[in-house]
Amino acid sequence: MDLTLKVWRQKNREDKGGLETYKVTGILGHYSFLEMLDVMNEQLITQGKDPVAFDHDCREGICGTCSLYINGEAHGPDRKVTTCQLHMRMFNDGETIYIEPWRSAAMPVIKDLIVDRSSFDRIQQSGGFVSVNTSGNTQDANALPIPKMNADKAFDVAACIGCGACVATCKNSSAMLFVAAKVSQYAYLPQGQVERKQRVLNMVEQMDKEGFGNCTNTGACEIECPKGISIEYIAKMNREYLSASISSEE
Amino acid sequence: MSVLDSKIPDGPLKDKWTNHKNHINLVNPANKRNIDIIVVGTGLAGGSAAASLAEMGYNVKSFCYQDSPRRAHSIAAQGGINAAKNYQNDGDSVYRLFYDTVKGGDYRSREANVHRLSEVSGNIIDQCVAQGVPFGRDYGGLLDNRSFGGVLVSRTFYAKGQTGQQLLLGAYSALNRQIAKGKVTMYNRHEMVELVKVEGKARGIIARNLETGELERHSAHAVVIASGGYGNVFFLSTNAMGSNATAAWKIHKKGAHFANPCYTQIHPTCIPRSGDHQSKLTLMSESLRNDGRIWVPKNMEDVLAIREGKLMPIDLSEEQRDYYLERMYPAFGNLVPRDVASRAAKERCDAGYGVNKTGEAVYLDFASAIQRYGKQEAAIARIKSPSVDEILKLGEAVIESKYGNLFQMYEKIVAENPYKTPMMIYPAVHYTMGGVWVDYNLMTSVEGCYCIGEANFSDHGSNRLGASALMQGLADGYFVLPYTIGDYLSKEISTGAIANDSAEFIQAEREVSDRIEKLMNIKGTKTVDHFHKLLGKVMWEYVGMARNEEGLKRAMKEIKKIRTDFWNDVKIPGDKNSFNPELGKAGRVADFLELGELFAKDALHRNESCGGHFREESVELDGEQKGEAKRNDEDYAYVAAWEYKGEPADAILHKEELEFKDIELKQRSYK
Numbered sequence: 058m059d060l061t062l063k064v065w066r067q068k069n070r071e072d073k074g075g076l077e078t079y080k081v082t083g084i085l086g087h088y089s090f091l092e093m094l095d096v097m098n099e100q101l102i103t104q105g106k107d108p109v110a111f112d113h114d115c116r117e118g119i120c121g122t123c124s125l126y127i128n129g130e131a132h133g134p135d136r137k138v139t140t141c142q143l144h145m146r147m148f149n150d151g152e153t154i155y156i157e158p159w160r161s162a163a164m165p166v167i168k169d170l171i172v173d174r175s176s177f178d179r180i181q182q183s184g185g186f187v188s189v190n191t192s193g194n195t196q197d198a199n200a201l202p203i204p205k206m207n208a209d210k211a212f213d214v215a216a217c218i219g220c221g222a223c224v225a226t227c228k229n230s231s232a233m234l235f236v237a238a239k240v241s242q243y244a245y246l247p248q249g250q251v252e253r254k255q256r257v258l259n260m261v262e263q264m265d266k267e268g269f270g271n272c273t274n275t276g277a278c279e280i281e282c283p284k285g286i287s288i289e290y291i292a293k294m295n296r297e298y299l300s301a302s303i304s305s306e307e
Numbered sequence: 308m309s310v311l312d313s314k315i316p317d318g319p320l321k322d323k324w325t326n327h328k329n330h331i332n333l334v335n336p337a338n339k340r341n342i343d344i345i346v347v348g349t350g351l352a353g354g355s356a357a358a359s360l361a362e363m364g365y366n367v368k369s370f371c372y373q374d375s376p377r378r379a380h381s382i383a384a385q386g387g388i389n390a391a392k393n394y395q396n397d398g399d400s401v402y403r404l405f406y407d408t409v410k411g412g413d414y415r416s417r418e419a420n421v422h423r424l425s426e427v428s429g430n431i432i433d434q435c436v437a438q439g440v441p442f443g444r445d446y447g448g449l450l451d452n453r454s455f456g457g458v459l460v461s462r463t464f465y466a467k468g469q470t471g472q473q474l475l476l477g478a479y480s481a482l483n484r485q486i487a488k489g490k491v492t493m494y495n496r497h498e499m500v501e502l503v504k505v506e507g508k509a510r511g512i513i514a515r516n517l518e519t520g521e522l523e524r525h526s527a528h529a530v531v532i533a534s535g536g537y538g539n540v541f542f543l544s545t546n547a548m549g550s551n552a553t554a555a556w557k558i559h560k561k562g563a564h565f566a567n568p569c570y571t572q573i574h575p576t577c578i579p580r581s582g583d584h585q586s587k588l589t590l591m592s593e594s595l596r597n598d599g600r601i602w603v604p605k606n607m608e609d610v611l612a613i614r615e616g617k618l619m620p621i622d623l624s625e626e627q628r629d630y631y632l633e634r635m636y637p638a639f640g641n642l643v644p645r646d647v648a649s650r651a652a653k654e655r656c657d658a659g660y661g662v663n664k665t666g667e668a669v670y671l672d673f674a675s676a677i678q679r680y681g682k683q684e685a686a687i688a689r690i691k692s693p694s695v696d697e698i699l700k701l702g703e704a705v706i707e708s709k710y711g712n713l714f715q716m717y718e719k720i721v722a723e724n725p726y727k728t729p730m731m732i733y734p735a736v737h738y739t740m741g742g743v744w745v746d747y748n749l750m751t752s753v754e755g756c757y758c759i760g761e762a763n764f765s766d767h768g769s770n771r772l773g774a775s776a777l778m779q780g781l782a783d784g785y786f787v788l789p790y791t792i793g794d795y796l797s798k799e800i801s802t803g804a805i806a807n808d809s810a811e812f813i814q815a816e817r818e819v820s821d822r823i824e825k826l827m828n829i830k831g832t833k834t835v836d837h838f839h840k841l842l843g844k845v846m847w848e849y850v851g852m853a854r855n856e857e858g859l860k861r862a863m864k865e866i867k868k869i870r871t872d873f874w875n876d877v878k879i880p881g882d883k884n885s886f887n888p889e890l891g892k893a894g895r896v897a898d899f900l901e902l903g904e905l906f907a908k909d910a911l912h913r914n915e916s917c918g919g920h921f922r923e924e925s926v927e928l929d930g931e932q933k934g935e936a937k938r939n940d941e942d943y944a945y946v947a948a949w950e951y952k953g954e955p956a957d958a959i960l961h962k963e964e965l966e967f968k969d970i971e972l973k974q975r976s977y978k
């Protein structure tokens with residue numbers, strides 16, 4: 058496969074940035090998308106040019122580091138995969154591919170295709186935990202049975218990898234899916250009950266502070282989420298929020 | 308006497324840890340506030356340690372090279388975590404977990420450490436559940452277990468195929484709570500590039516801000532290294548692209564002995580390589596061996612027909628298949644330990660029976676499990692005489708609920724449906740049992756410098772059993788280090804804040820900046836990856852699954868040559884004062900090029916086969932164990948700890964003799 062790549066280049070946070078065109082040849086279908094970019098970078102380095110910076114680490118779809126906006130879709134054309142799991146068999150010979158970073162005011166570009174997602178960490182710090190110290194004499198793990206259905210649901214939402222595709226794909230740059238995933242995980246578990254109300258209030262407040270937009274139910278996030286987190290959970294979070302606001306006013 | 312003092316407490320094995328804990332000096336809360344600790348790494352080990360130390364009241368500075376602590380490679384662990392809870396009532400106990408781990412490690416680990424690990428294993432599960440980690444549960448709402456290679460009980464706790472992710476997010480949440488309180492200061496996208504020693508004690512690090520390229524001096528009363536394993540010395544491994552040995556190697560060069568570097572685990576169930584462009588290998592959790600049966604065709608004609616695409620594996624009858632693990636090891640079958648399973652796959656493929664184009668693949672087949680579960684489910688649902696299709700559907704649903712994400716991952720990479728045709732697998736470098744030498748308190752041979760998690764050497768001997776690395780990482784971070792570090796810090800209460808403008812810090816920073824300058828000025832012709840791949844080829848060829856004297860000597864020579872070439876001809880684009888991923892990578896590869904040589908040297912000196920280290924010169928010549936690895940307890944029952952002396956080849960060997968008081972040393976048999 059021979060491909061034309063239109064890649065976003067931006068020197069640093071201040072730089073305006075713009076698209077550059079590169080060609081790669083001899084790409085096979087079983088290359089991953091990032092391995093295709095490795096080929097491009099190897100080429101650029103040999104030509105004495107600055108390679109394109111992109112974020113990646115595990116390359117198996119679990120760390121949530123990779124984050125490319127490919128042909129107008131977060132993580133590219135395949136479904137339920139991260140960029141690193143996307144394979145070149147999804148593309149055709151001669152195709153032109155647009156590669157851009159996530160775009161959101163709350164996730165500024167640092168360089169080329171790399172963005173700053175520390176806003177996600179700060180949301181988690183505002184309440185994404187159970188306040189339990191490490192003591193060595195916590196109660197026995199089986200002292201409190203959890204109905205399998207609740208445990209499974211908690212797991213489904215806990216599968217979020219914090220990649221930010223939901224934000225990148227949303228026209229409002231909303232982070233609701235990401236926040237809803239964490240809020241719901243604890244809401245399903247007995248361990249999360251004590252701080253349930255304060256947690257949702259704090260996390261939503263922090264989300265707003267970071268400059269993420271509101272949810273208008275377009276459903277785009279659910280489609281692009283590599284872990285298949287459903288927007289049902291946004292509704293759940295809204296209920297949690299409402300009930301927490303009402304009772305905290307009492 | 309050896310220079311190594313392991314500080315193993317006296318007394319009977321089962322009381323050592325309790326007694327030790329009861330006598331460790333404590334630091335009072337008011338004093339803890341005046342003590343700073345640096346933790347490098349935010350994986351299970353570093354994340355849990357930073358959170359726990361902060362909870363106790365120390366001031367913690369935490370570092371990781373990723374953009375968030377949540378992305379440490381612990382996140383990728385799939386299968387599960389062991390604990391001696393005996394919830395299944397199958398005879399498990401602290402002693403049995405201890406025994407299995409020592410035996411699994413082929414009697415090359417430190418007895419007292421492993422027993423302690425086993426003792427705290429139950430606390431880990433309690434702690435994680437309390438944090439809200441969603442482990443797999445049964446219909447009664449209680450925790451479910453699965454079994455793993457090398458043992459005969461079910462003691463592995465799991466969260467589908469994403470156990471590491473869920474445990475790490477648990478540690479991350481505990482860390483976040485402390486960051487919010489201001490007890491942990493988090494430095495993301497920062498790489499530790501040097502250890503700073505003042506008057507012989509570890510007093511800080513030099514870190515490079517990866518976004519700006521700036522060098523920063525960070526001081527503390529103690530430094531904890533939790534930087535993970537060094538499997539990427541092979542270029543291709545199941546590690547993350549950024550996994551590295553730099554932090555561990557820098558402290559080695561500053562006086563921390565490096566133990567058993569040659570003990571590497573080659574994991575039997577990984578997706579085979581597809582070509583030279585490949586950047587990493589993907590693990591298929593060992594838990595799959597609970598339900599998958601491993602085989603190659605019995606007849607060479609069938610192998611050739613399959614490779615040419617003329618025959619499909621599902622077309623072969625049972626008689627035409629060689630379930631070689633079940634044949635060779637009837638007692639453990641597909642659940643033999645990893646080292647045994649890997650070598651058996653290599654043996655079959657070397658003999659020509661590999662089933663893909665490269666000849667390096669065997670089948671992992673779920674057809675009979677799907678049948679078995681399908682029938683079971685039909686019976687539960689009271690379906691009378693279920694149809695073939697119904698059974699398949701029900702069976703596949705069970706397999707999906709157990710391993711859904713793994714099957715999906717496989718399908719995305721290989722573009723074949725593993726529910727319908729057997730998976731192809733081949734061994735790949737996965738874990739490093741060797742690492743920085745530590746004493747019972749987890750302190751390295753540099754005073755005040757600790758090492759935890761995969762980065763140290765302590766608990767797995769020469770072969771790690773499945774689901775025990777997650778256990779060790781969390782044991783070290785939650786339940787061991789936070790206590791043992793008090794022993795040292797109690798002597799530091801009147802030291803006062805450590806200045807970061809002393810001559811030692813200035814000197815260390817200068818060394819780092821000179822080194823970076825030197826790298827940038829080479830302006831050669833080859834990329835960093837070029838050298839990394841060359842190193843990887845030598846390592847895999849001569850220091851991989853089977854090793855011999857001639858190959859190892861050759862490897863040492865070749866690695867040295869690649870290192871020289873690297874320092875003459877590497878080409879690093881961009882500049883040092885900006886975000887420059889190639890420069891970061893160059894520094895890591897430079898360290899791998901030194902570590903690789905020590906690795907080969909260690910493998911050369913250990914003229915026995917044990918665990919993951921297989922010396923072709925040391926095999927059983929006859930009897931039931933013919934062809935199996937032959938250990939030599941007489942001469943090699945010790946930890947090989949290497950002291951740095953300028954060049955990797957000049958490293959000096961120190962031996963820590965291993966004493967087994969509670970376990971009889973036996974030849975491992977899984978027959």
Ligand SMILES: Cc1cc2nc3c(=O)[nH]c(=O)nc-3n(C[C@H](O)[C@H](O)[C@H](O)COP(=O)(O)OP(=O)(O)OC[C@H]3O[C@@H](n4cnc5c(N)ncnc54)[C@H](O)[C@@H]3O)c2cc1C
Pocket residue numbers: 347348349350351352353354370371372373376378379380381382383384385386387388470471497498499500533534535536545546547550551553554590592737738759760761762773774775776777778780
């Ligand atoms: C694919 C895969 C599957 C696995 N499955 C299992 C399993 O099912 N069960 C099991 O028990 N074990 C499993 N393991 C092994 C286990 O996951 C690891 O051994 C363990 O998680 C290592 O944890 P750690 O905290 O020591 O290191 P890591 O999680 O690797 O963390 C290393 C940390 O150090 C940081 N770091 C590294 N170098 C530097 C530096 N120079 N400066 C600053 N920061 C640095 C990184 O940013 C990171 O935060 C698996 C491993 C892999 C690769």
Ligand code: SF4
Pocket residue numbers: 216217218219220221222223224234235238281282283284285286
């Ligand atoms: S909700 Fe989905 S898309 Fe959003 S961060 Fe989590 S995994 Fe990524």
Ligand code: FES
Pocket residue numbers: 112113114115116117118119120121122123139140141142
């Ligand atoms: S690189 Fe880890 S999810 Fe893509």
